[in-house]
């Protein structure tokens with residue numbers, strides 16, 4: 001712990017400050033209490049006095065979901081992993097899931113978490129498991145399950161049944177395209193629906209906190225509009241399926257019963273049901289919270305503002321905004337001082353932003369080591385999640 005401190009500036013001047021002083025600055029800048037005017041950094045919105053953001057997040061044993069999202073590279077994984085460690089250290093059996101196709105959970109925990117299954121994370125007090133969903137693999141599974149007997153798809157199957165006309169209608173629905181070149185966001189939707197599948201089983205009922213490290217902003221936004229798209233196309237497919245079902249049962253009555261296999265329409269129907277659950281989950285204010293992570297730059301703040309506007313439009317509950325990687329106020333490094341001025345401007349921008357000013361601001365400092373492994377995540381978590 002004592003080896004983790006503030007950013008070391010290029011000239012190495014900050015390193016000379018004592019760790020004790022660094023820690024006091026760190027804990028001050030991460031608080032949600034108004035900071036001294038001399039530091040020129042204030043919280044945008046402060047929760048009622050005495051109410052801790054983390055206590056609120058950790059209270060109760062019913063299952064809660066936290067989704068951390070924002071622009072690429074701002075620290076989503078570090079914040080998500082540190083929150084998961086903190087939940088586990090507060091007695092919550094926790095699962096942290098990455099749905100970002102470019103996973104970095106393994107790097108963050110300094111542990112191999114690949115493989116698409118739940119892997120126990122060593123270190124925290126209560127059970128902490130991590131899961132890196134491989135969206136490509138999930139999609140492949142989905143695609144292969146829609147193929148029958150060495151690659152005969154639904155279309156071929158229906159052709160074989162003499163249902164050419166229906167097959168043409170199906171062609172119009174571009175089912176093949178849906179499976180082979182899925183619309184943007186499907187990867188992540190499949191990943192999240194897979195998590196829901198996991199969580200429906202008794203085996204995983206122990207988890208009271210689920211933390212999602214989501215893919216960068218664009219994916220998240222597409223994911224939110226995906227269920228409607230799927231709803232529409234799957235709805236049409238299901239109508240076709242009904243027609244197919246009556247035709248196949250007539251054929252079966254002539255040729256005898258065949259082993260029932262799940263077909264593409266069944267698979268899509270289940271996907272649709274799970275997508276509806278994903279949609280409900282994202283919008284459930286009782287159990288879900290989306291936390292926006294950003295950094296104090298004009299570009300990142302602008303993107304966060306747009307993200308919040310879109311989340312609001314989709315009725316996704318958002319309460320907090322983490323501004324990560326804030327430079328320390330005390331420095332005789334000119335480079336750092338210039339950077340910090342820019343950061344303060346970006347923080348001002350947040351204060352004046354109609355989308356962001358209503359959120360509780362959590363300020364997290366830039367620390368001078370890479371956040372890797374449970375002890376470092378615990379340290380970061382204690383700074384951010386108060």
Ligand SMILES: Nc1ncnc2c1ncn2[C@@H]1O[C@H](COP(=O)(O)OP(=O)(O)OP(=O)(O)O)[C@@H](O)[C@H]1O
Pocket residue numbers: 071072073074075076077078079100102104216324325326364365366367368369370371372
């Ligand atoms: N407060 C911080 N102080 C110092 N380094 C940090 C801090 N937050 C994050 N980092 C570092 O920044 C890098 C990017 O962080 P992280 O992987 O958490 O971002 P991300 O938003 O998940 O990225 P991506 O969008 O690529 O998944 C990592 O090397 C991480 O250790």
